[in-house]
Amino acid sequence: MTTLTATLPTAAEMMQHLVESAGDSLQPTDDMADLAAVIRTLLAVEARRDTRARLGGNLFDVVITSSGLQARGAVALMDEIQNGCGPVIEDPENEWFYWLVPPGSSARWEPHTHAACLGAPHTITLPSLNRTVPPGPYWFRPSTSDRLVPTAPLREALAQSRPEPTPHAALAAQLGIAI
Template sequence: MTKATEAPHNEWADLARLVREYQQVADNPVIRPLGRHYDVVITVAGDAGERLLQLMDAVQPGGCGPVVAEEGRPWLYWFVPPGTAGTWHNRYAACLTTPMKIAFPPAGHERPPGPYWLRPFRSGVRVGPALLHDALNAIQPGLTPYDALGELLGLGREGPWPTA
């Protein structure tokens, strides 16, 4: 093989390598900060979470906004507009914002393993916080698993809390 015939072969090999590298990255969750483009409301999963999803699909125009589940975790992540955490008050869910981060599943990842989309992320669409608030009150799904959530976030009963 001459250098002239090797060049296209090498270019294709390089392209194939780049595609394989991209697929490995594209198939993994990405840790994203909260607060700039969205906050996250966290509710219980299971049967109550499924009933909540069905209700939100019915009441939110165009269907429910983006929702993530994570295998082995007892909750769902509902992507709401940024700033929601500042006004969120509901006994059935917690709302997180900056400086917290969340594992953002790859596009099209709709089943385990890892975090996956129960409802896909669509540009410009978020879960309606008022609709979610009302749906939570209607379903009364049980209290958010605060102990498990606190453990995930490193917020044990002993801290880390600021000291005065």
Template sequence: MSATTTERLARITHWLAAADPDPEHAHRWWSAQHLALLPVGRMWDAVKVDATRGEHALAQGITGPVIADQDTLYFLVPPGTVDRWEPLDGVEALGTTCYLTVPSPGRTMPPGVHWRVLPDPHGTLVRPVPLSEALTRTHVPELPAPPAHRRGGARDAR
């Protein structure tokens, strides 16, 4: 790893750790587990969406830090976004009452929680209005509910 890359990751780590009231707490967890549970609402809020819909938003040019956790993406947005977020089906805005599992900056590949889009060293966040617009355009309708009963399945004992 080059000195420039190492310096960049150190700046990103410092910025992310500042979300914790005790930044050393985050550093200890990243050193031991490569993951830290950090409070939402101090340095960023988060927008939680299923990975398919989130990938469609990214394909539309959404930029900024994104955490991937199995079939879910978390877009890091400015603090206070949760208070102004217009509800969208299948999308949840997370604020000060939440914690988020945040991978260390070096964790950029699965398996497990990782950065889908690594933050930049300046702490640039995802812009909420373009994100909301992109998620609205990529709405994936839910599948219809299954019928209340099926033919050929279990039968009434009469």
């Protein structure tokens, strides 16, 4: 009796096959360039590599707070509200939390004394999915499925916990914009 072993191609191998089979037209059309960038980003994260992602679009925006004790209290509140908080990245070097919130949140975000919300045209480096401890940015609350942090409960949790220091001045200096 002969046993056959089949190996399925990885997502990266499938993408490479699609690119190679495109023939003469290897350049994506303008409307597909964004989709291609999103797919490359997701494949890099899946492959456990840090990757740069554009905010806005169809993925997510980011709310930035300090990562001190008060911010950790906000995570605990969101754990209760969401039955496990949505994705949060801790950046130990800047002492910030990056809360991944629904796309378009930055356009609707009202000024908050303890948080700033950024969307397009800004970018963020997503740590590989297996990075859950420092050094460098890591997943304080890992990204799971399509769950993001809802902005209304997050605003309330931040208003209650009042994380300090606020990120506004540091972000404004770093990005050269008013926050």
